[in-house]
Amino acid sequence: MSKNSPTPPLDHNPSRIMPNKLTLESALQFRCHPGVSCFTACCGNINIILTPYDILRLRRALNMDADEFLLRFTTPVYLEKTDLPGVKLLLDEGGRCPFVTPEGCTIYPHRPTTCRYYPVGMSYFHEAPENKEATAVSEEFYFLVKEEHCKGHEEAQTQTIAEWRRDQGIDESDAMNKEWMELVMRRKSFGHQATLSEAAKRIFFMASTNLDKFRDMVLGDSFLATYELDAATQQKLREDDIFLLSFACRFLAATIFGVQDQGLKIKEEKLRQKMERIKKDQAEAEGRAEAAYKELLQDHEKLKKQVATKKAKGKKKSA
Numbered sequence: 001m002s003k004n005s006p007t008p009p010l011d012h013n014p015s016r017i018m019p020n021k022l023t024l025e026s027a028l029q030f031r032c033h034p035g036v037s038c039f040t041a042c043c044g045n046i047n048i049i050l051t052p053y054d055i056l057r058l059r060r061a062l063n064m065d066a067d068e069f070l071l072r073f074t075t076p077v078y079l080e081k082t083d084l085p086g087v088k089l090l091l092d093e094g095g096r097c098p099f100v101t102p103e104g105c106t107i108y109p110h111r112p113t114t115c116r117y118y119p120v121g122m123s124y125f126h127e128a129p130e131n132k133e134a135t136a137v138s139e140e141f142y143f144l145v146k147e148e149h150c151k152g153h154e155e156a157q158t159q160t161i162a163e164w165r166r167d168q169g170i171d172e173s174d175a176m177n178k179e180w181m182e183l184v185m186r187r188k189s190f191g192h193q194a195t196l197s198e199a200a201k202r203i204f205f206m207a208s209t210n211l212d213k214f215r216d217m218v219l220g221d222s223f224l225a226t227y228e229l230d231a232a233t234q235q236k237l238r239e240d241d242i243f244l245l246s247f248a249c250r251f252l253a254a255t256i257f258g259v260q261d262q263g264l265k266i267k268e269e270k271l272r273q274k275m276e277r278i279k280k281d282q283a284e285a286e287g288r289a290e291a292a293y294k295e296l297l298q299d300h301e302k303l304k305k306q307v308a309t310k311k312a313k314g315k316k317k318s319a
Ligand code: SF4
Pocket: 042, 043, 044, 046, 097, 098, 099, 100, 101, 104, 105, 106, 107, 108, 111, 112, 115
């Protein structure tokens, strides 16, 4: 746009996303602090999707188990442009965040990733190679959301996007969210071509929102009878939430997207049983197909005889 181009009316840009692509080195003139006239204006009428790490961080700070946290502070939602179920922050009756007070955010050091990013957004584009010789195309860039009510843009402080990310703890959040975000993006790239079974959706929801339940599942008899998990791994799953979170993402990648994972091996015995079951099912299906074919042949023979008898009767009559 040239210097003299008219500024597009705001209603043509309801998301208030500025058209410039930003990089880590781009300058960001912005500061949010209790002195701004709009303080906490952005903590209402919002859609804050919670990542598994957001949930973990929040419930640790609130000293709550997953069930209680999910019930009190979240509501189920489909993750943007996917059929994957997740949760978002449940707003109060007035449409405000349950953690906001006139003095600010009561859980500020533990706030969700979305709150840390605002007013910066990140876009990640990835296109898989069309064939083995081609290379994948991926691009990551940032953009600015400039809403009228947000006066932080009028503050003098300037920093780079990289400095902003560090200051807001986004680097740490993104590192923790990475594996899960990759699953969501992978699903997004499928569009609506492939449907996900209800069982797969249920397991995705459980692993993404309720790590307590996921832990019970992976340390339960049925899971341990199926997968090879050594004692040290079981111990880590029992004690280390971050390891459990990463394991959950790997499990989802393997079960939903068929990603090969050496650390998630099905026991030989189970594999053998499964193969036998498949063979048995196949033999039964072949048996059923053969019986149906024989039945068809018999019907065909019957029909032939009926036609022949009819013809013979017709000849007799005409004679
Ligand atoms: S979690 Fe904190 S920063 Fe985020 S919307 Fe709620 S009060 Fe605002």
